[in-house]
Amino acid sequence: MRNINEDTITQAVLASMAGCRDARLREVMTSLVQHVHAFARETKLTEAEWFQGIEFLTRAGHITDDKRQEFILLSDVLGLSMLVTAQNNAKPAGCTEATVFGPFYVDGAPVVDNGADISNGAKGAPCFVSGQVRGIDGKPVPDAALDVWQSDDEGFYDVQKPADGLHEHQARARLYTDAQGRFDFRSILAQHYPIPHDGPVGCMLENLGRHPWRPAHLHFMIQAPGYERLITHVFRDGDKYLDSDAVFGVRSSLIADWKRHDPDARKTGTNEPYYSLQYDFVLNPSKKAA
Structure with a gap:
């Protein structure tokens, strides 16, 4: 897994899941990785935008409790x-x-x-x-x-x-x-x-x-x-x-x-x-x- 670049990383991530014994989990995660990577490539996602997304999800987690599901x-x-x-x-x-x-x-x-x-x-x-x-x-x-x-x-x-x-x-x-x-x-x-x-x-x-x-x-x-x-x-x-x-x-x-x-x-x-x-x-x- 050395020398991975933006063109080869998707296949490397997919290959890392080869040992997953749950066929449905492997199917869902394979599709998720492919679509998320394709999204990042299509939009040319910047590091600042990626971090903004992480902050958004973090805030959603912090505000979620037993009475509110963000x-x-x-x-x-x-x-x-x-x-x-x-x-x-x-x-x-x-x-x-x-x-x-x-x-x-x-x-x-x-x-x-x-x-x-x-x-x-x-x-x-x-x-x-x-x-x-x-x-x-x-x-x-x-x-x-x-x-x-x-x-x-x-x-x-x-x-x-x-x-x-x-x-x-x-x-x-x-x-x-x-x-x-x-x-x-x-x-x-x-x-x-x-x-x-x-x-x-x-x-x-x-x-x-x-x-x-x-x-x-x-x-x-x-x-x-x-x-x-x-x-x-x-x-x-x-x-x-x-x-x-x-x-x-x-x-x-x-x-x-x-x-x-x-x-x-x-x-x-x-x-x-x-x-x-x-x-x-x-x-x-x-x-x-x-």
Whole structure:
């Protein structure tokens, strides 16, 4: 490996991995090295630019913790998350489309009954959500687990706020479909919000002339025995960021109408208008079940 130059270094790196016993790891790393080296050659990357990139990744690592994942944000805004999601979630026509997972899912959300108010003090206009989970054959899927999470009226998820020990989980819960595959819960009206942009990813977006906004949506993760797991959003129709989502996650089939209703204090406990969303999900059978 002596006397390696810019023309021979790529093959030298690839040759160094010949002893790798994991065929898939060797395949991925071979492609990665080839593409990264080709990128450096194509752009004639300078040492200063290379170091700037190292500093960017270092800052992303420093700002990442158990409540914030800057690397997922980076993957999201570069379209990589949605690309990987799309190529790994091809489904038959009629199934609900998948979209990006996002950085704000957490394990251990409270399990609630149908009809529960999952907002738990989160700010926002009352919103009643209902629907049905079915298989592609039209049959209802009972006992499907639905994880749902969303931001509040100020554009923040519960994990972005300092814990006060009183409301650790807000606008976040897990519930299960009934015998007819139906579900319903009360939450708050979805609003558009910016992804966290006070870190290196936000700085990158600003330098690229891009905004950090996401259109209003609810996150869903649906799991049921015999079916593929579905990770998706339902987007609020009419949102001004539907055509410029910062993470490229919008699909036309996932856009739905949030209906506005006149105030009903008996129903909501407030004298403000409330909203409702009805949306059905269609799952694809798992390969094991087919």
